Amino acid sequence: MRERNLSVTTSPALYPEPAGKSRKTKILIADDDQDMLSILCKVLQDKGYEVLGLPSATAIIDGLHEEPDLFILDKTMDVIDGIAVSKYLRLKSGGRRIPIIMISGSDSQARAKAAGVDCYLEKPVDIGRLLAAIQHHTGDTQSIAIDRNALPDSARLCG
Template sequence: MTAPKKIMIADDDPGIVDAVEMMLEFEGYEVLSTMDGAKVLELRDEFPDLFLLDIWMSGQDGRDICRELKKRDSTKNIPVIMISASTDLARSAREAGADDFLEKPFNMDELMSKIALHLAS
């Protein structure tokens, strides 16, 4: 049996973190979550298979975190899906190196299909 894929959620909205975490666990993923974007950059081992980052987090811009993840050898190949309530940020998310973008409020089916797509590639 293969180990479940691990996904890290970083969002400062506890409602979103709880809902997404529940959905992902129901789908069989192992989930790590944080409401502090800086925690993402503190990971040294046990990296997730995919990052789900909010663009606007208190004190932290998810795009800066994404840029840093994409610079590091240890995390540059891990897919990053960025989420935001603002559609205007889709382009800047991609410029920061995000592999995908999802607008809030998002449809859980759409999120799950994007995650499956990036984990399959």
């Protein structure tokens, strides 16, 4: 069986956006689970988002990325977890509050909310809920169309 090496980062388009076209919403995802990171990047890119996928949150702390419109953080990562990163982002925000969506396989919703997380989704991540949360927190109405009233109450906790 041949091993595949999936790239999970994207770069800005080589050509500028045509005049009159709004720029894509930028999403930064940090998750040390390579499979999850690849899936989330692919799904969001297919929905028209500009996505940067990081296998660790240390680049966020080191400031080695452009400022996104939204963060998606895994709660449990090596070196520094999503809760600590969320606290850091809220402290350094300088007045601009970039939305944070946290995904986790453990029950840490109260800790995530206390750290300033805007939306908490449990794994396995329901893509419809994730897209609805992204749409709600970015105001993006072009990339997806979701009937938020059709979502279960638990999905509405995010917005």
